[in-house]
Amino acid sequence: NRRFLLARRPHGEPVPEDFSLVTEPVPQAPEGGFVVRNCYASLDPAQRGWMDDAPSYMPPIPLGDPVRATTVGIVSSSNTDEFQVGDWVMGLNGLEDYSVNQAGGFTMKVDPSLVDSPSKFLSAMGAVGLTAYFGLIDVAKPQPGETLLVSGAAGAVGSAVGQIGKILGARVIGIAGGAAKCRRLIDDYGFDVAIDYKGKSVDALAAEIRAAAPEGANVVFENVGGDVMDAELMNLAKHARIVLCGLISEYNSPEKVGVRNLWQVLAQQATLYGYLIMDYAPRFAEGGAAMAEWMAQGRLRIDEDVQEGLENAHAAFMRLFTGANTGKLVLKIADG
Numbered sequence: 001n002r003r004f005l006l007a008r009r010p011h012g013e014p015v016p017e018d019f020s021l022v023t024e025p026v027p028q029a030p031e032g033g034f035v036v037r038n039c040y041a042s043l044d045p046a047q048r049g050w051m052d053d054a055p056s057y058m059p060p061i062p063l064g065d066p067v068r069a070t071t072v073g074i075v076s077s078s079n080t081d082e083f084q085v086g087d088w089v090m091g092l093n094g095l096e097d098y099s100v101n102q103a104g105g106f107t108m109k110v111d112p113s114l115v116d117s118p119s120k121f122l123s124a125m126g127a128v129g130l131t132a133y134f135g136l137i138d139v140a141k142p143q144p145g146e147t148l149l150v151s152g153a154a155g156a157v158g159s160a161v162g163q164i165g166k167i168l169g170a171r172v173i174g175i176a177g178g179a180a181k182c183r184r185l186i187d188d189y190g191f192d193v194a195i196d197y198k199g200k201s202v203d204a205l206a207a208e209i210r211a212a213a214p215e216g217a218n219v220v221f222e223n224v225g226g227d228v229m230d231a232e233l234m235n236l237a238k239h240a241r242i243v244l245c246g247l248i249s250e251y252n253s254p255e256k257v258g259v260r261n262l263w264q265v266l267a268q269q270a271t272l273y274g275y276l277i278m279d280y281a282p283r284f285a286e287g288g289a290a291m292a293e294w295m296a297q298g299r300l301r302i303d304e305d306v307q308e309g310l311e312n313a314h315a316a317f318m319r320l321f322t323g324a325n326t327g328k329l330v331l332k333i334a335d336g
């Protein structure tokens with residue numbers, strides 16, 4: 001059982017020495033539990049936060065434990081009637097070949113006949129689209145004709161936010177890094193406007209947003225924070241709703257600098273929502289059904305960036321922070 005362990009807490013950007021890959025015997029199912037042979041693991045910006053010893057919505061990953069990750073895999077041994085050997089399951093496990101589970105935990109069965117690759121349970125059928133769905137449908141509630149501004153727009157969550165925003169009738173402006181990603185926003189995801197934030201000052205970026213949305217944004221879906229968010233904050237419409245979904249530009253900075261234009265929230269009587277998808281678990285079936293329908297209709301496209309090999313976990317994870325990922329980042333651990 002190869003396990004990708006958190007050896008020490010990263011200071012700033014994670015480096016290979018923060019992790020160790022060890023090999024241990026394959027575990028057997030415990031009393032009342034089962035073992036999953038992991039095939040794909042989700043690589044998420046949130047994992048960077050779980051590596052820090054700081055208060056959060058989940059305890060930090062203990063040092064010496066495998067890096068916590070949502071995985072999809074096959075039950076390889078079982079001591080519970082709930083799960084049979086051969087069942088496909090998805091759950092919160094770790095970056096490792098085999099994960100021990102107790103019955104009654106988060107792990108759920110999935111039906112591989114529904115998808116062309118089990119990785120889809122981490123992307124199109126996973127929390128990515130649901131994060132976009134509930135953040136819009138339940139929190140921001142964009143109205144037809146309103147302006148929706150999305151950062152991290154070409155990423156997994158951001159690209160889904162923009163597309164669902166269009167389905168809901170909003171005018172969608174996306175902010176992403178580089179010309180190629182901006183082209184994809186228009187050509188692949190149907191955004192109305194794409195803005196490249198790279199190499200621009202807060203003032204220059206704010207001016208570009210203003211040119212695209214002279215009346216300001218009614219909804220901001222925030223995935224990035226830092227300078228990008230500062231530029232957005234200078235372009236709020238009165239009573240704007242800001243969904244604070246992520247702050248990826250700050251995850252690797254030991255000193256959390258934060259935004260400086262927060263006073264705009266007050267000035268525009270805006271509302272800032274701290275948003276976590278986990279709260280919506282009881283409604284995943286509802287969101288999943290809506291997204292499946294939009295995908296079947298060709299109105300929603302969720303791309304994947306599949307990297308291979310547990311031994312490449314660090315390099316693969318860093319794609320999220322260099323922006324190299326071209327869709328939902330997934331690590332293939334083994335064939336199904």
Ligand code: NDP
Pocket residue numbers: 043044045046128131152153154155156157158175176177178181223224228244245246247248249250275276277278319320321322323324325327328329
């Ligand atoms: P993405 O697929 O969007 O990948 C991350 C992207 O972030 C990169 O491709 C890069 O795009 C961008 N990025 C990285 N560093 C910076 C930086 N310093 N400044 C600006 N952009 C940067 O990842 P996800 O879709 O998985 O996650 C997107 C966001 O959503 C994250 O903030 C994550 O924490 C959050 N999230 C929140 C959830 C919740 O429940 N609240 C659930 C799931 C995700 P580019 O090339 O454009 O720079």
